[in-house]
Amino acid sequence: MLQKLRPAISIALLGAAITFMFGAWSVAAVCLIVGAIVGLNAGQHSTQRAASDIGREAIQPGLVASFIVVLGGVLYQFVLQPITGNPISSTLFLKIGENSPALDSITALVISAMAGLIMGPLTAYFTASTYGYPEKQRRTRLLIALGGFLLLFPFYEQITIMNWMAALISVQIYILLALGLNIVVGYAGLLDLGYAAFFAIGAYTTGLLSSGQLNIHWNFWLIIWIAAAVAAIAGLALGTPTLPLRGDYLAIVTLGFGEIVPVVFRNLIQVTLREPFTGLCFLGCDPAVEKRMATCFYACTGPLNLTSGERGINPLGRPVIPFTDPSLFGANYLPWYFLVLVLIVFSIFLIGRMRDSRLGRAWMAIREDELAASQMGIDPVKTKLMAFAMGATFSGFGGAFYGAYISGIFPSVFDFSVSVIILCMVILGGLGNMTGVIVGGILIIGTDKLFLPRIAELLKAFMNTSVLPNVSNLALKDFLSTSVDPLQMRQAIFGIVLVTMMLVRPEGLIPSAERKAELHAAEAEPIEEAEAETGA
Amino acid sequence: MNRVQRIVLVACGIYLLLFFGPIAGFDISRIVREIAAKPELLLQQLLIGLANGAIVAIIALGYTLVYGIVELVNFAHGDAYMLGTFMALTIVGQFGVHAKSSLGAKTIAILVAFVGATVFIALLNVSIERIAYRPLRNSSRLAALISAIGVSFILQNVGLFWGGLRAFFPIMGVNGAAPKAFPDLIGRVDLFKDILHVSVPIVFTTKDLLVIVVAGGLMIGLRLFVQYTKLGKAMRATSENRDAAKIMGIDVDRVIAFTFLLGGGLAGAAGLLVGLYNGTAVFTMGFTAGLRAFTSAVLGGIGNITGAMLGGLLIGVLAAFSDQYFSSRWTNAWVFAILVLVLVFRPTGLLGESTGQKA
Numbered sequence: 069m070l071q072k073l074r075p076a077i078s079i080a081l082l083g084a085a086i087t088f089m090f091g092a093w094s095v096a097a098v099c100l101i102v103g104a105i106v107g108l109n110a111g112q113h114s115t116q117r118a119a120s121d122i123g124r125e126a127i128q129p130g131l132v133a134s135f136i137v138v139l140g141g142v143l144y145q146f147v148l149q150p151i152t153g154n155p156i157s158s159t160l161f162l163k164i165g166e167n168s169p170a171l172d173s174i175t176a177l178v179i180s181a182m183a184g185l186i187m188g189p190l191t192a193y194f195t196a197s198t199y200g201y202p203e204k205q206r207r208t209r210l211l212i213a214l215g216g217f218l219l220l221f222p223f224y225e226q227i228t229i230m231n232w233m234a235a236l237i238s239v240q241i242y243i244l245l246a247l248g249l250n251i252v253v254g255y256a257g258l259l260d261l262g263y264a265a266f267f268a269i270g271a272y273t274t275g276l277l278s279s280g281q282l283n284i285h286w287n288f289w290l291i292i293w294i295a296a297a298v299a300a301i302a303g304l305a306l307g308t309p310t311l312p313l314r315g316d317y318l319a320i321v322t323l324g325f326g327e328i329v330p331v332v333f334r335n336l337i338q339v340t341l342r343e344p345f346t347g348l349c350f351l352g353c354d355p356a357v358e359k360r361m362a363t364c365f366y367a368c369t370g371p372l373n374l375t376s377g378e379r380g381i382n383p384l385g386r387p388v389i390p391f392t393d394p395s396l397f398g399a400n401y402l403p404w405y406f407l408v409l410v411l412i413v414f415s416i417f418l419i420g421r422m423r424d425s426r427l428g429r430a431w432m433a434i435r436e437d438e439l440a441a442s443q444m445g446i447d448p449v450k451t452k453l454m455a456f457a458m459g460a461t462f463s464g465f466g467g468a469f470y471g472a473y474i475s476g477i478f479p480s481v482f483d484f485s486v487s488v489i490i491l492c493m494v495i496l497g498g499l500g501n502m503t504g505v506i507v508g509g510i511l512i513i514g515t516d517k518l519f520l521p522r523i524a525e526l527l528k529a530f531m532n533t534s535v536l537p538n539v540s541n542l543a544l545k546d547f548l549s550t551s552v553d554p555l556q557m558r559q560a561i562f563g564i565v566l567v568t569m570m571l572v573r574p575e576g577l578i579p580s581a582e583r584k585a586e587l588h589a590a591e592a593e594p595i596e597e598a599e600a601e602t603g604a
Numbered sequence: 605m606n607r608v609q610r611i612v613l614v615a616c617g618i619y620l621l622l623f624f625g626p627i628a629g630f631d632i633s634r635i636v637r638e639i640a641a642k643p644e645l646l647l648q649q650l651l652i653g654l655a656n657g658a659i660v661a662i663i664a665l666g667y668t669l670v671y672g673i674v675e676l677v678n679f680a681h682g683d684a685y686m687l688g689t690f691m692a693l694t695i696v697g698q699f700g701v702h703a704k705s706s707l708g709a710k711t712i713a714i715l716v717a718f719v720g721a722t723v724f725i726a727l728l729n730v731s732i733e734r735i736a737y738r739p740l741r742n743s744s745r746l747a748a749l750i751s752a753i754g755v756s757f758i759l760q761n762v763g764l765f766w767g768g769l770r771a772f773f774p775i776m777g778v779n780g781a782a783p784k785a786f787p788d789l790i791g792r793v794d795l796f797k798d799i800l801h802v803s804v805p806i807v808f809t810t811k812d813l814l815v816i817v818v819a820g821g822l823m824i825g826l827r828l829f830v831q832y833t834k835l836g837k838a839m840r841a842t843s844e845n846r847d848a849a850k851i852m853g854i855d856v857d858r859v860i861a862f863t864f865l866l867g868g869g870l871a872g873a874a875g876l877l878v879g880l881y882n883g884t885a886v887f888t889m890g891f892t893a894g895l896r897a898f899t900s901a902v903l904g905g906i907g908n909i910t911g912a913m914l915g916g917l918l919i920g921v922l923a924a925f926s927d928q929y930f931s932s933r934w935t936n937a938w939v940f941a942i943l944v945l946v947l948v949f950r951p952t953g954l955l956g957e958s959t960g961q962k963a
Contacts, residue, residue: 261753313948320947325940327936327937340627495750550771559757560761563753566750567735570736570740570748
């Protein structure tokens with residue numbers, strides 16, 4: 069019995085960790101998600117045939133999981149809140165108990181928990197029962213359910229004031245980027261450590277074309293394509309010279325590229341272009357005369373400030389949908405959420421088609437064995453270039469959206485750690501698998517933008533109310549108040565994820581079948597592998 | 605590609621460099637004018653570049669040793685060097701010495717810091733190899749590289765954490781992320797003016813001398829060690845062919861661990877030197893210095909010890925030159941541009957042999 073419930077319990081514990089941190093209103097949402105995952109898992113392992121039978125089997129684990137999740141919320145309310153001295157953060161939006169926030173908060177928890185306890189088993193039933201249908205119908209049903217959730221969740225979030233939206237949009241932007249990187253690293257097997265450069269190029273293209281910097285204010289719907297195209301051209305420009313390189317050398321060249329691009333954007337503050345030879349005079353030539361002599365191409369009246377350096381470009385123009393309120397895209401998160409959601413769906417569709425096309429199969433062939441692939445008539449040069457260009461295209465989309473969303477572009481956003489975080493997502497989720505990459509993105513960026521700040525906040529409150537007043541040692545007190553800060557640990561978390569994944573599960577959490585076979589070949593056939601190594 | 609095509613390509617490259625270069629400070633006529641106006645400055649920059657390059661070269665040795673033996677770009681090496689500076693800073697801070705302490709106290713503090721930083725980073729490097737690299741030795745090279753990047757991130761975070769320990773080490777200052785002041789223990793005595801009493805327009809201080817002497821000593825020592833000792837011979841054999849070395853009775857695991865030990869020790873020494881020379885320590889310094897050092901190692905021909913020294917000195921001089929004559933803001937871009945160009949056009953570097961598969 070317990071054996072059967074084990075996957076449900078482990079997923080539910082993860083969910084309970086979330087509700088333990090966020091309390092009341094998150095309970096219902098987390099129950100729903102946990103129920104869906106439990107149902108999928110139960111359906112996969114079910115021995116029944118009929119849809120309703122499979123579904124019925126999933127109800128029990130779904131209920132158990134929901135209970136655990138609800139328990140997390142209860143613990144938050146009655147254990148974590150008092151010891152952190154945090155008054156009430158999740159109240160009832162109806163404000164019934166205007167005079168008693170505690171009562172209000174508990175009412176919110178009760179409503180949310182009841183909804184969760186009903187919805188958890190129900191979604192488990194639904195997702196599990198899809199396994200009784202043929203593959204195609206199953207997928208359609210799941211997609212409709214997922215789509216419904218993604219469409220409705222932001223409204224739920226807005227009504228209950230959970231404050232998750234900013235983090236969710238970050239997650240989406242990074243997913244968009246990771247989907248692009250997945251083409252380069254996952255499909256074509258080219259390790260790209262400078263992917264943030266294309267993100268920067270997309271963002272700066274948007275910035276220059278829709279701000280007061282050069283006084284150009286083009287329409288966002290046009291710019292997003294231009295940004296993607298410019299990023300793709302940059303991808304080609306990077307790809308062309310690096311094609312002969314393999315493996316780690318390619319990685320280092322892309323890393324160098326990724327380092328140069330932000331430096332360039334940071335320093336393009338005094339730009340003048342002159343034809344070099346017409347004005348070239350070495351000694352004894354008056355600089356003023358020399359300048360006059362040289363044929364000027366760009367920014368002739370005075371050096372042009374292209375990117376404003378460290379101060380960045382802002383504000384940027386906002387997207388406007390014709391025939392609607394022009395201030396639709398503003399401080400409100402909802403339109404942005406749906407815009408980036410559309411971009412992601414569009415990208416998934418496009419990448420999926422690309423992956424199954426001739427080009428996509430060529431990428432994978434190149435990844436598996438370049439020599440064999442080229443013997444089969446695949447042009448490695450063209451294929452790799454396309455991988456770079458296509459990967460860059462999606463980060464161009466991401467950059468354009470990011471620029472418009474933040475309404476400001478700063479060079480410090482595009483440093484090496486961003487490239488590594490995106491790589492981390494791809495590797496954690498599973499190289500070459502879009503579902504895996506999306507899951508990896510949710511886990512990594514969700515942790516980074518949602519949970520770490522929350523843990524830091526809770527820990528700080530906990531320290532201030534329950535620990536620090538009881539510590540008398542001054543040095544220890546100072547240490548506890550300054551150094552115990554989870555936000556400072558974020559880089560280490562990414563590092564640990566990378567190392568652990570490489571050591572324990574290099575194929576990622578949700579690997580693609582080919583990748584799994586490839587990475588575990590060494591364990592299955594050690595002798596052949598050794599032979600291949602010495603042969604090479 | 606035939607010869608004409610190649611010449612056309614190079615000409616196009618040079619033209620583009622002249623056309624776009626001035627944006628990044630590469631303005632030939634201005635540079636020539638500046639050099640003509642103050643030629644002694646060129647020599648001064650050369651000296652600064654050599655001193656900085658010597659430190660870069662020591663770090664580059666760590667990259668080149670490791671790459672030569674396991675073909676891994678040990679991405680975490682730069683951050684290990686950063687931790688070396690932090691260790692030295694902590695020890696110096698605990699001794700409580702400062703610029704005005706007595707010579708004996710300063711010497712003892714420096715010696716203890718040298719031993720402490722070297723041993724600590726050497727052991728750290730060995731443990732990193734044991735935990736994060738050894739299990740991946742037989743999987744793909746990219747797996748090991750990604751693992752190394754992960755370790756680099758972890759070490760950088762350790763540096764940030766360490767820098768925030770003001771409660772235990774007051775020398776770390778108030779803010780964990782801010783650059784820390786390294787006590788000025790060597791002093792700035794000008795060799796020409798104050799000791800030799802000759803009047804020359806350039807400044808060559810005891811600091812420069814110390815760095816160049818120590819770095820030179822370490823490099824020569826390493827060269828001799830690898831060339832003449834039994835362990836050095838085992839290292840060379842392992843880098844030549846691991847399987848054959850194993851058959852000849854060399855304990856390959858031990859040799860590799862020793863290589864990491866050696867590289868880590870050099871990084872620790874470089875950490876102390878840079879602290880004494882530049883007077884600051886910050887947790888992000890390892891990344892940039894590491895990339896510079898890696899560039900030097902590649903420039904000189906990765907896997908080649910002499911090449912790494914040469915590359916380090918060249919990169920140091922180039923960076924100093926760029927700081928003075930191009931624009932210090934663009935220096936990093938120039939260094940990385942060289943890295944990219946060398947990797948693309950001559951992946952074997954200046955002194956490297958043809959590596960076939962490696963490139």
